[in-house]
Amino acid sequence: MTAGTEAPAIGLTHQGSEDTGLGHRGPESKSIVVPYGFWLFVLSDMVLFSALFASYATLVHATDGGPTTSQLFHRLLVAVETMALLVSSFVCGLAMIAAKRANMLWTQGWLLVTGFLGLIFISIELYEFATMIAEGAGPQRSAFLSAFFTLVGCHGAHVTCGLLWIGTMMAQIWTKGFQPHIMRRLLCLSVFWHALDIIWVAIFTIVYLIGTLP
């Protein structure tokens, strides 16, 4: 590998050569392979959600004479949920910036804010679910409500797992410091948390906003 005198990189090959990135360099380091594998998991998770979205879109009008979307959903609650999760995703990025500089105080602080905002999100969602079930609009009321609770509940379960993961990472950073394997886990956590926000964008648009159009 003689860098500097070669022509600039063209397309997929590096330094204009036929180096495919495998050859004499060997496999990528763990810090590349592990988050890439986790990226593949996140993408397959999105495929799972696409199936739930498809079933929701098919069943959204199958209300069996029960409550409809515009009777059940409140935009104000959804707006607060959306803000909490979006700012949480942003703060998670700030935590990654602090973690890269091995700054314990700011990393723990930002992760705490991330988790707190996630907790606000999941609390509002549980309140919404409890209110709906108390009104007799539980998952067994109609096919539409089954699909709704499956889709939004699956996202909420993911957020809950993410919260547990955030707590675990805070403890691991505290006890083990910013070692390479801890940083890999932290990077996977941030990818997971950002991906949950992307899925929420689809949920608040398709389920809540389009569902409450006049």
Place this chain on the structure above:
Amino acid sequence: MTEHDPELLNVPPGAPHDSMLSETISYVIGLALALILTGVSFWVASTGVLWGPGVATGLVVLAIAQMGVHLVFFLHITSGPDNTNNVLALAFGVLIVFLVMIGTIWIMAHMNANMGISPELMNLQMQH
């Protein structure tokens, strides 16, 4: 730190940039764009001045735009040579997501239409 550095031939998704300032600016721009797009979505859904039948389509377009903002500014998916593997995996994921969603909605809508009964009766038929 150039792309001739063998360690930088690939980067994992979500990997931060070089300087603290540029990293922070990236997240702040992403947050600002996401806030704008979210605000526009809620406004479009609430206002009465837009053409009604087009509102749902507009909301979907805004949502896809916001997902793109999240991918670029929060997950740092770029078109650079160090990101090829991440982008290819994403492209395949998006392909499957669209096949599943559009395929299902399309086929189920046509099946319901071809049943030859009224939408209200189909509503009752699909209750379980």
